[in-house]
Amino acid sequence: GNSVTQMEGPVTLSEEAFLTINCTYTATGYPSLFWYVQYPGEGLQLLLKATKADDKGSNKGFEATYRKETTSFHLEKGSVQVSDSAVYFCALTKGGSEKLVFGKGMKLTVNP
């Protein structure tokens, strides 16, 4: 079946540090890939998405590239801020279904 594996953390970084959160997936064919973010006490929000191989999604300084050859969708940000402290979820949809399959999430804390 379809599945997502991501770094679980928790991870603590200093402000302005470089961030990478690894995400790999298992799916037949060509899934669509997403990163969602959950700020404390809130629901999930879409951060970025990519729907085909080599697409790059970007938003709020975050980027992720759909790599079919390595079945990966790693999230990166060059300089994190305290306001980026949140839980980050990698997810996929497959085969025309809108049902999301989530990774377990990774909690990021950014200290000033």
Place this chain on the structure above:
Amino acid sequence: NAGVTQTPKFQVLKTGQSMTLQCAQDMNHNSMYWYRQDPGMGLRLIYYSASEGTTDKGEVPNGYNVSRLNKREFSLRLESAAPSQTSVYFCASSETRQGLSNQPQHFGDGTRLSIL
């Protein structure tokens, strides 16, 4: 613009009690979803509804029932609560129609439910 609204935000139940979690969206979305979020498990789909009048089981449907009352509302019912159902429950909605795909899901702020 409210988006997806869930009620209540918090609830404590005793084992065996019943309860309905309410969800409403004001974005005219066709599809709605119920998830549970548990530590170390990510989000798991309980039930979903692709359109008004239809519902389907997700990954973890046992112990739950749902009702898609109309296009706006999608409720989740626990008939006989068990401690294993202690979790944070999220409702979500998305726009789905012919020719439109990969639309984001919009989430409510969650209901934190404890079963004693």
